[in-house]
Amino acid sequence: MISSEMKNLIKRFPSFENSFIGLEYAPRLPKAMVRETRELVAYARKFNEKVVRPNSLALDRLTHENPDYLPYDLMKTIADWGLYTMWVPKIFGGKGKNLPSSAPFIEELSSACVGIANVMGVTYLGLTSLLTSFNMRMTNRVLKDMIEGERTGKPKLIDFAITEPIAGTDAEDMDLVDRGRVITRAEKVNGGYLVNGRKVFISMGHVSEWTVFYAYTDLKKPSQTMIGLAVKNCANGFSVGRHEDKMGQRVCPASEIIFEDCFIPDDQVLIDAESIRKFTRKSPSEVMMRHIDFLASSSKAGVCAIGTGVARGALEEALKFASTTEVKGRLLINHQWAQGMLAEMYKNVVLGRLAYQEANYANSSRGVYDMLQMKPVFYYLKLMPPSYFRMLEPMLNSDLSTWVMSKMYFDLKKQENVDCCAGMSALAKVAGTDIGMKNCQLAMDLMGEAGLLQANGMEKRLRDAKLLQIYEGSNQMNRLITFKGLIAPSVPQARLFEQ
Amino acid sequence: MISLMNDDTKSFEDLALSFAGKELAHRRESSDRYPFGSFDNTILAKAHELGFLNITLPEDLGGIGQGISTLCVVLESICRTDASLGAVIFTNTLAQKIILRSGSVDLLSDTVSQGHLIACSAYSDPGEHKDLPRAEKGRKGYTLTGSACYVVLAPIAAYALLPAKVAGQEGYSFFLVGLSHPGVKTSEPVFSLGVHACPVGDLTLDRAEAELAGQEGKGAAYFGEASGVMSAAAAAISLGIMRGSFDYALSYSNEREQGGWPIVNWSMIKTILADMAVQTRIGDMSVSGACSAMENRLPGWDICVKTAALHVQDAACQVTTEGIQVLGGYGYMKDYGQEKRFRDAQQMKTLLGMAPLRKVELLDRINTR
Numbered sequence: 001m002i003s004s005e006m007k008n009l010i011k012r013f014p015s016f017e018n019s020f021i022g023l024e025y026a027p028r029l030p031k032a033m034v035r036e037t038r039e040l041v042a043y044a045r046k047f048n049e050k051v052v053r054p055n056s057l058a059l060d061r062l063t064h065e066n067p068d069y070l071p072y073d074l075m076k077t078i079a080d081w082g083l084y085t086m087w088v089p090k091i092f093g094g095k096g097k098n099l100p101s102s103a104p105f106i107e108e109l110s111s112a113c114v115g116i117a118n119v120m121g122v123t124y125l126g127l128t129s130l131l132t133s134f135n136m137r138m139t140n141r142v143l144k145d146m147i148e149g150e151r152t153g154k155p156k157l158i159d160f161a162i163t164e165p166i167a168g169t170d171a172e173d174m175d176l177v178d179r180g181r182v183i184t185r186a187e188k189v190n191g192g193y194l195v196n197g198r199k200v201f202i203s204m205g206h207v208s209e210w211t212v213f214y215a216y217t218d219l220k221k222p223s224q225t226m227i228g229l230a231v232k233n234c235a236n237g238f239s240v241g242r243h244e245d246k247m248g249q250r251v252c253p254a255s256e257i258i259f260e261d262c263f264i265p266d267d268q269v270l271i272d273a274e275s276i277r278k279f280t281r282k283s284p285s286e287v288m289m290r291h292i293d294f295l296a297s298s299s300k301a302g303v304c305a306i307g308t309g310v311a312r313g314a315l316e317e318a319l320k321f322a323s324t325t326e327v328k329g330r331l332l333i334n335h336q337w338a339q340g341m342l343a344e345m346y347k348n349v350v351l352g353r354l355a356y357q358e359a360n361y362a363n364s365s366r367g368v369y370d371m372l373q374m375k376p377v378f379y380y381l382k383l384m385p386p387s388y389f390r391m392l393e394p395m396l397n398s399d400l401s402t403w404v405m406s407k408m409y410f411d412l413k414k415q416e417n418v419d420c421c422a423g424m425s426a427l428a429k430v431a432g433t434d435i436g437m438k439n440c441q442l443a444m445d446l447m448g449e450a451g452l453l454q455a456n457g458m459e460k461r462l463r464d465a466k467l468l469q470i471y472e473g474s475n476q477m478n479r480l481i482t483f484k485g486l487i488a489p490s491v492p493q494a495r496l497f498e499q
Numbered sequence: 500m501i502s503l504m505n506d507d508t509k510s511f512e513d514l515a516l517s518f519a520g521k522e523l524a525h526r527r528e529s530s531d532r533y534p535f536g537s538f539d540n541t542i543l544a545k546a547h548e549l550g551f552l553n554i555t556l557p558e559d560l561g562g563i564g565q566g567i568s569t570l571c572v573v574l575e576s577i578c579r580t581d582a583s584l585g586a587v588i589f590t591n592t593l594a595q596k597i598i599l600r601s602g603s604v605d606l607l608s609d610t611v612s613q614g615h616l617i618a619c620s621a622y623s624d625p626g627e628h629k630d631l632p633r634a635e636k637g638r639k640g641y642t643l644t645g646s647a648c649y650v651v652l653a654p655i656a657a658y659a660l661l662p663a664k665v666a667g668q669e670g671y672s673f674f675l676v677g678l679s680h681p682g683v684k685t686s687e688p689v690f691s692l693g694v695h696a697c698p699v700g701d702l703t704l705d706r707a708e709a710e711l712a713g714q715e716g717k718g719a720a721y722f723g724e725a726s727g728v729m730s731a732a733a734a735a736i737s738l739g740i741m742r743g744s745f746d747y748a749l750s751y752s753n754e755r756e757q758g759g760w761p762i763v764n765w766s767m768i769k770t771i772l773a774d775m776a777v778q779t780r781i782g783d784m785s786v787s788g789a790c791s792a793m794e795n796r797l798p799g800w801d802i803c804v805k806t807a808a809l810h811v812q813d814a815a816c817q818v819t820t821e822g823i824q825v826l827g828g829y830g831y832m833k834d835y836g837q838e839k840r841f842r843d844a845q846q847m848k849t850l851l852g853m854a855p856l857r858k859v860e861l862l863d864r865i866n867t868r
Contacts, residue, residue, distance in 0.1 A: 061690065064535050064690070065535050163828065166755075166756070167757070168757065168827050168828060169757045169758070169827070170757050170758060176757070176758045179758045179759030179760075180756075180757060180758060180759065181756070200828070201828045244832050245832060245833040245834065246831055246832060246833070246838075247831050247832075247833065247838035247841070247842070248831075326629055327627055327853075327856065328626075328627070328856075329629075337855055337859060338855070341855070437820065441816060441845070444845055444848075444849075445848070445853070445854050445855055446853075446855065447853075448622070448623065448627075448849050448852065448853030448854075448856075449622040449623045449649055449849055449853075451692075451849070452622065452649075452691045452692045452693075452846055452849060453649070453689055453690075453691055454690040454691060454692070455689075455690070459691065459692035459842075459845075462692070462845060463692070463842065466820065466823060466831060466838075466841065467831050469824060470823070470824065470827055470828055470830070470831055471828070474824065474827055475824070476767050476768070476771075476824070479767075480767075497758055
């Protein structure tokens with residue numbers, strides 16, 4: 001076969017490039033990453049054994065007794081275990097573990113308790129929103145605070161706020177936001193912005209130190225006027241409102257955040273039209289969509305890992321029950337129908353894990369992790385001592401580093417790579433969270449009456465699982481993003497959000 | 500349930516819907532706080548006044564003597580708003596049915612006249628358990644020793660109908676136990692997934708006085724007959740829950756806007772709602788058909804009823820999952836009732852025993868016909 005013919009054939013939908021992402025990335029994967037991930041999985045298992053499993057059900061019960069409970073003690077324990085800085089890149093002073101390894105880690109924690117996993121994990125959503133703004137100076141400032149918090153045993157976490165009372169799905173896509181009704185307005189004033197508005201369902205809002213959020217300078221043209229900001233939660237005009245009474249994941253609070261004439265100085269602006277003009281001719285709307293895509297490509301692989309963890313927890317719970325419970329004179333594990341159900345659950349876990357791994361291979365080879373996961377960069381960051389990176393701090397605080405990173409990712413990165421990563425992570429999010437729910441329902445069926453008792457742990461997993469299909473974009477929205485990223489580019493006549 | 504409607508059942512439906520609207524809707528969230536909030540006895544008292552706790556009990560025993568169709572219509576109507584009361588009615592009626600099947604109707608006279616509830620293990624088939632309490636026959640009658648776990652209504656009932664093994668006897672027997680007897684200890688309410696206002700407790704029995712229902716060793720037969728009939732009631736509860744979930748999701752999707760439209764106009768949401776509607780309508784037809792078959796004693800009615808229960812209970816779990824999804828984040832919060840319906844549907848799927856076992860048994864029954 002001549003090479004041009006082969007090229008043509010493998011480019012056809014679905015392209016080889018989008019179908020075998022892991023296969024293409026494997027030779028480029030730094031070997032030390034495997035060892036590092038293995039060590040982290042072992043550390044997660046130890047953390048589960050010592051912290052998560054002994055506390056999970058009691059904390060869930062406590063939040064039912066006292067719906068206002070906030071997890072300060074748990075945050076302190078997580079900080080003591082060093083988990084809040086584990087994936088903070090070394091250039092910002094963290095432990096700098098490879099970012100894709102956070103997914104197997106969160107799978108482990110979620111197999112024991114999603115609520116506790118999120119008391120750790122949500123701050124990494126905040127961290128990712130900072131990193132993918134590519135505002136190096138502000139990222140450095142906030143992360144230094146976070147590292148200091150862990151060192152002193154007073155965790156200073158970051159939450160991330162996008163959802164508004166009447167704009168959930170609308171706030172996540174630049175094609176929808178102009179048709180929706182966002183209400184968080186940023187008015188330019190001398191030296192900064194004055195923000196008024198509200199955000200809802202913000203995980204860890206009550207207990208975080210920093211909030212990364214979006215506001216709009218013109219509520220009638222939000223896609224063109226969206227800006228990213230960071231604010232300290234003790235700022236004047238910032239307050240937390242309602243602590244939501246959720247069905248599950250209760251140890252991780254969901255908060256309403258209120259801005260009332262909240263002044264945010266210019267140096268806390270992460271990204272706005274003015275900063276965008278400095279590195280690209282792309283419209284602010286295009287750049288902000290890329291920012292959201294980068295952020296979501298990372299976070300949705302993580303949510304798939306959470307779903308996979310829930311699915312695994314359900315399997316483990318069902319297996320324990322089936323191995324120790326007699327039904328009709330025989331152990332349940334020896335009923336063929338039960339063996340079939342357990343095998344189905346095991347299959348789901350494996351498929352969920354493959355989905356988040358493949359999404360992260362996309363992120364590592366063509367997306368937001370590609371620079372950090374290049375072998376030379378990976379080993380350079382891994383081997384150089386922390387003192388070396390402290391010397392580089394002035395560079396992080398310069399406009400040049402922000403310009404270079406923004407140019408590379410917001411301007412020069414090929415759209416097809418952005419689309420592939422966004423599509424793969426959306427696909428993984430749907431797959432992982434749907435199997436999380438499916439396995440919980442199968443385990444509930446298999447356990448019958450025993451599954452209903454809170455003290456047995458299974459019903460909590462079911463309650464926890466349902467939220468996964470809703471946050472980080474509803475699974476309906478994520479199906480559309482999968483379509484947009486992986487199918488529509490091959491079909492010129494395809495249009496989104498047209499009714 | 501359209502095909503079950505006649506003048507009688509319609510008036511019961513109107514009564515139950517009006518009761519649910521006036522008495523249950525505004526208390527749903529606060530009742531659901533139990534066992535961390537208080538238990539609201541006024542609902543039970545009012546339900547008793549209207550006869551909801553004794554719907555199928557013969558009139559000469561103090562009931563209102565209605566058939567299974569009326570019970571299903573009432574349960575479906577109530578459970579659209581709150582399934583907890585449905586589960587209370589179900590449990591009490593199941594205990595009554597087992598006693599009626601045993602022939603020991605005199606055991607019911609006290610409970611009915613005093614307005615007392617009878618607790619029983621509504622979430623399991625006693626045949627699935629290997630550790631039943633032991634029954635001993637003495638000069639004054641029977642006593643029970645051992646433990647009975649997850650007995651529905653135990654924290655609020657005056658009596659419990661419990662399965663127990665009589666030494667030397669094959670199978671198990673049913674006994675009525677007064678829960679205020681010194682030999683009975685009731686645990687704190689067991690915190691569970693759903694229907695929180697239908698409390699569950701564990702019982703510890705130490706030579707507790709008990710009265711035999713029917714004959715020794717015949718428990719499985721009584722349970723089999725009663726559960727055959729009550730499968731229709733279990734299905735009606737799940738049907739009510741999914742109907743409530745669909746109705747609320749539909750009304751929400753006409754009000755909530757995203758992308759500049761009420762979300763009902765987005766075809767992806769429309770297909771979800773359509774799937775919910777299909778399941779609800781098919782559920783209605785299944786329960787109605789099963790009730791008609793049972794009341795007319797058509798051949799194979801028991802298979803119809805058990806099939807309806809398995810189908811509708813499973814569908815309710817799927818429909819209520821989507822019922823949350825349509826509301827997005829709001830559906831997951833306790834203020835909107837949808838998350839409760841999701842929990843309740845899963846809890847109700849376990850009524851009368853593990854669903855997969857009931858499925859295997861159904862096929863055995865079909866195969867032996």
